[in-house]
Amino acid sequence: MQLSLLENAAPRLNAEDRVKALRSQLEYHNQRYYQLDAPEISDAEYDELLRELVMLEERYPELVTAESPTQRVGVAPAGRFHSVIHRLPMLSLENAVNDHEIRAKLDARIKKELGLADSQPVSYMCEPKMDGLAVELVYEQGMLTIALTRGDGVTGEDVTKNIRTLRGLPLRLKGEGVPTLLEVRGEVYLSLDAFQKINRDREENGDPPFANPRNAAAGSLRQLDPRITARRPLSFFCYAPGVVEGASFSSQHEFLSTVAGWGLPVNPLARLVEGVDGAVAYYNEMQGLRESLPYEIDGTVVKVDSFLLQRELGEKSRSPLWAIACKFPPRQAETLLEDILLSVGRTGVITPVAQLRPVEISGVTVSRATLHNWDELAAKDIRIGDTVVVERAGDVIPAVVRVVVDRRNGSERTVLPPIFCPECGSAVVRIADEVAVRCMGISCPPQIRESIKHFASRGAMDIEGLGEKVVEQLLSLGLIHTVADLYRLTKDDFMRFERMGDKLASNLLTALENSKTCDLGRYIYALGIRHVGERTAKTLAQAFGSLDNLEKATVDELTSIRDIGATVAQSIATFFTNTDNRAVLRQLHESGVHPAVVAKTVGGRMSGKNFVFTGTLTRFSRDHARKLVEDQGGNVVGSVSRKTDYVVAGDEAGSKLIKARELGIAVLGEEEFLILLNAH
Ligand code: IVH
Numbered sequence: 001m002q003l004s005l006l007e008n009a010a011p012r013l014n015a016e017d018r019v020k021a022l023r024s025q026l027e028y029h030n031q032r033y034y035q036l037d038a039p040e041i042s043d044a045e046y047d048e049l050l051r052e053l054v055m056l057e058e059r060y061p062e063l064v065t066a067e068s069p070t071q072r073v074g075v076a077p078a079g080r081f082h083s084v085i086h087r088l089p090m091l092s093l094e095n096a097v098n099d100h101e102i103r104a105k106l107d108a109r110i111k112k113e114l115g116l117a118d119s120q121p122v123s124y125m126c127e128p129k130m131d132g133l134a135v136e137l138v139y140e141q142g143m144l145t146i147a148l149t150r151g152d153g154v155t156g157e158d159v160t161k162n163i164r165t166l167r168g169l170p171l172r173l174k175g176e177g178v179p180t181l182l183e184v185r186g187e188v189y190l191s192l193d194a195f196q197k198i199n200r201d202r203e204e205n206g207d208p209p210f211a212n213p214r215n216a217a218a219g220s221l222r223q224l225d226p227r228i229t230a231r232r233p234l235s236f237f238c239y240a241p242g243v244v245e246g247a248s249f250s251s252q253h254e255f256l257s258t259v260a261g262w263g264l265p266v267n268p269l270a271r272l273v274e275g276v277d278g279a280v281a282y283y284n285e286m287q288g289l290r291e292s293l294p295y296e297i298d299g300t301v302v303k304v305d306s307f308l309l310q311r312e313l314g315e316k317s318r319s320p321l322w323a324i325a326c327k328f329p330p331r332q333a334e335t336l337l338e339d340i341l342l343s344v345g346r347t348g349v350i351t352p353v354a355q356l357r358p359v360e361i362s363g364v365t366v367s368r369a370t371l372h373n374w375d376e377l378a379a380k381d382i383r384i385g386d387t388v389v390v391e392r393a394g395d396v397i398p399a400v401v402r403v404v405v406d407r408r409n410g411s412e413r414t415v416l417p418p419i420f421c422p423e424c425g426s427a428v429v430r431i432a433d434e435v436a437v438r439c440m441g442i443s444c445p446p447q448i449r450e451s452i453k454h455f456a457s458r459g460a461m462d463i464e465g466l467g468e469k470v471v472e473q474l475l476s477l478g479l480i481h482t483v484a485d486l487y488r489l490t491k492d493d494f495m496r497f498e499r500m501g502d503k504l505a506s507n508l509l510t511a512l513e514n515s516k517t518c519d520l521g522r523y524i525y526a527l528g529i530r531h532v533g534e535r536t537a538k539t540l541a542q543a544f545g546s547l548d549n550l551e552k553a554t555v556d557e558l559t560s561i562r563d564i565g566a567t568v569a570q571s572i573a574t575f576f577t578n579t580d581n582r583a584v585l586r587q588l589h590e591s592g593v594h595p596a597v598v599a600k601t602v603g604g605r606m607s608g609k610n611f612v613f614t615g616t617l618t619r620f621s622r623d624h625a626r627k628l629v630e631d632q633g634g635n636v637v638g639s640v641s642r643k644t645d646y647v648v649a650g651d652e653a654g655s656k657l658i659k660a661r662e663l664g665i666a667v668l669g670e671e672e673f674l675i676l677l678n679a680h
Helices: 008-037 044-058 097-116 194-206 213-221 226-231 252-261 275-292 306-315 373-381 445-458 468-476 483-488 489-497 502-515 520-526 532-544 547-552 556-561 566-577 579-590 620-629 655-663 669-680
Strands: 083-085 123-130 132-142 143-149 156-159 182-191 234-245 273-275 299-305 322-326 332-345 350-361 364-370 388-389 399-403 428-430 438-440 609-616 644-651 666-668
Touching: 008 044, 008 364, 083 322, 097 275, 097 299, 097 306, 097 322, 097 669, 123 234, 123 252, 123 275, 123 322, 123 468, 132 213, 132 234, 132 322, 182 213, 194 213, 213 350, 226 332, 234 252, 252 364, 252 520, 273 579, 273 620, 299 306, 332 445, 350 388, 350 438, 364 399, 445 468, 445 483, 445 520, 483 579, 520 547, 532 547, 532 556, 556 566, 566 579, 579 666, 609 620, 609 655, 620 669, 644 669, 666 669
Parallel strands: 609 644, 644 666
Antiparallel strands: 083 156, 123 273, 123 299, 132 143, 132 182, 182 234, 299 322, 332 350, 332 388, 350 364, 388 399, 428 438
16 A cells, blocks of 8 residues: 555546546536426436546546536635625616506607607517526636626625536536626526425424525525535526627627527527517516416516617616516415414424415415414514415415504404414424424324325325325224324225225225335335435435334434434434334334335445544545445444444544544544555
8 A cells, every 4th residue: 555556647547537528427417407408317316427526526636627517516605705896787677567667668768769750669678587686697718707696786795606506507608709708697596396395495404484486596695605505406597798808799689699609598488579569468478477487587578689779778877778677466465364273284393374365366366374483473473363465476385475564453463372282282392493383292183194194195105095185084084093004904994985996995005015115215204204304314215224224323323424414313313212103113014114225335345344534624525535435335433433443534633533542443544544445
């Protein structure tokens, strides 16, 4: 074993080729995913390619380039954002709220200004008005160098590190005629899918959900830790030039198609129309499309297409004369809040739900709305009997936005969080650091119902046919009490249902039978352990390989797994120490529920060897080190014991290093660790 092994030129040359190949594959898949909306590989496969590239770049730092896809994964927190003055102020737009205003405030004014006859049509570029936040990107010599928020229009905040994590944005422009300087403005937004997923994750972690995709996008972009932004799939559409040197455009439509050619994302719904009638038709068309788009739009933007005419028209104070925002009517309505109901969820969280006098909001009748949590209820001072503004915003569940205080007559009633569970009467607790109020009853009916529904649901055991109605009947007939009882059901049991045919009963039994061999990740998720969502369950399945191993894992071992923090680890350990849970798991096992064990790498050179990492690693991340060990069949554990084979110590290693020395365990520096793994 010699240091020169690391400096050997041959592997580096191979690595260089591999790095290039990986980069072009990753860029290709980014484009398929973000720009063409036609991915060819799964997220897991993408992550695998990215991980390999990260590993190679960490081993050969001289191969890292600014435009490498690894530079999107997010770097350490910056502390705070720096203010930067925009070279050209970022203006906002005047609003029109209906077709009459589009004609009067835009078309008529322009014609007057330019001295055009009423009959002479102006060419307009029409675009969806994205409901996100405005950002300016600066490309110098084709490389993305700075990204700024709009701020107050004059000064923005430097969010470059965060913007670099957007996988749909090129870090380097491609193609012909890339200018020396290109400032482009556009909107950062979140797709509805991404928004809903972020909120599900937040609720799983006891964090309050974002009210709408715009807030979620803004919150994600303004994260001081770009590693968090990297996990939020933000997107971007370009819509206007800033300062440009080394290229020129004669119109908005030419600008959009040119930047699209350089690899920048442009909304495919943008369209050139002739005359204001075309702009009005576009506005109506987009309003019809609004509900079926995968992202939120709050209107359309109409711009004079010709840049020459734009210059001639100029701007007044804060908005240009050549463009207007045509806003859609808000998806809001006022109605009476008749009652505040208490809803008990799967994990016992009791949330306030508004019962409303039914009201129609853009074609949908709304009679319930979420009030999110008790803090929000108090902050908005929402009372029974209030007239409230209800909004449908990017989510299927409407929310109460605010109270119309002027409509109060003094008879309104405040509701406080309950002390006892409305369903089972058990005491309610409020957990520190959580906004949630939780029923601790172990036999609370809605909790049982929701957890059985969760067990059978698609992402979990995927038992087709075992939905809300069936679960409710099984419970009310006393046929099941826990998920383990599901596997003892017979055809006769199902035939006791009001509406159940022979075929349906057989299908249910087959679905139950098939679920017995589902994969381990789904099974772990199905158990409904608090803080363990689909992704965490998958990670656990991969790390432990069997439920048995997971059950035996200590909190230390759990926290040594990538993405598993102290709260999650504690919650898993608590779940498995509960005797009721253990009994259910044993019964499930006895009924033949044997989820497929994920194979661990066996027979690698480090097979059976236990590694502990301590201190700050500087050559590579812990995740990366773990992968290196696991790739060779070794294990990474959290604490030092006699079973530990190697302790890898970074800077400022503390008690674990002392313990290793006491036990006489081999201590390696980072360099030595790499040599050990590279040795043949
Ligand atoms: S053009 C000077 N185009 O709407 C013209 N803006 O109310 C600058 N927005 O701050 C804006 N989609 O954040 C333009 N296709 C689009 C847009 C758009 C969304 C936002 C943008 C701007 C605000 C103006």
